[in-house]
Amino acid sequence: MTSPVPAQIHPAAEWPRLECVYRRLDTMHAWRGWHWWPDADPFEVAIGAILVQNTSWTNVERALESLRSAGALTPAAMAALNQDELEALVRPSGQYRQKARKLRSFLDLIAAHGSIDALLSLPADELRAKLLATWGIGPETADGIILFAARQSVFPIDAYTLRVFGRLGIGPVETTSYDQWQQYFDECVPPDRDLRARFRALIVLHAKHLCRKRDPRCGDCALRPECPGARP
């Protein structure tokens, strides 16, 4: 994370605005289901974080169900599959050859540390560096694994985050830099892991259900009064 938060943004002053957004998101979406809480299996979460790249969660669920039905949702069982078998099981998530290779790289990383628990127990900075050095794992996937599988405090950024906060005019809206947006949330949101996990989930739910890419449902949005990007 090398890009500085713009000088005009003062982290201490940002949380009250962000907390207001958080509370309204919670009011709108707390009743909806979220696939990664409260205590999902860490290995399954990590596999889901890799499989969800460039596809919908619905497709990931189909792939996870295939893996579950085959008894392959543990590191040892998945590692015992040959590549053809693994590709066939993750096929519903799309780009299945690449995804199978990515899973294999992640399994190698687990094996190098002895267990998934040992890997996920590394300090967040160390774990992030090791994940980013693993083929097929970029910043968004790495931070998703750290927050939802390792249950450590970090704030993943994705296109949903940029869309929602870009429309709200909150954050370093002049950039799409992952590092700069992450630094913004990291400096402005309290480091409580559960708060960050919930905030992150609410952003995703909001982007999927109301603040949609095309045709946002601004008329149903509690943030509309303060949203400069609201549609008529």
Ligand code: SF4
């Ligand atoms: S008012 Fe519309 S654009 Fe603004 S956050 Fe809500 S859904 Fe998104």
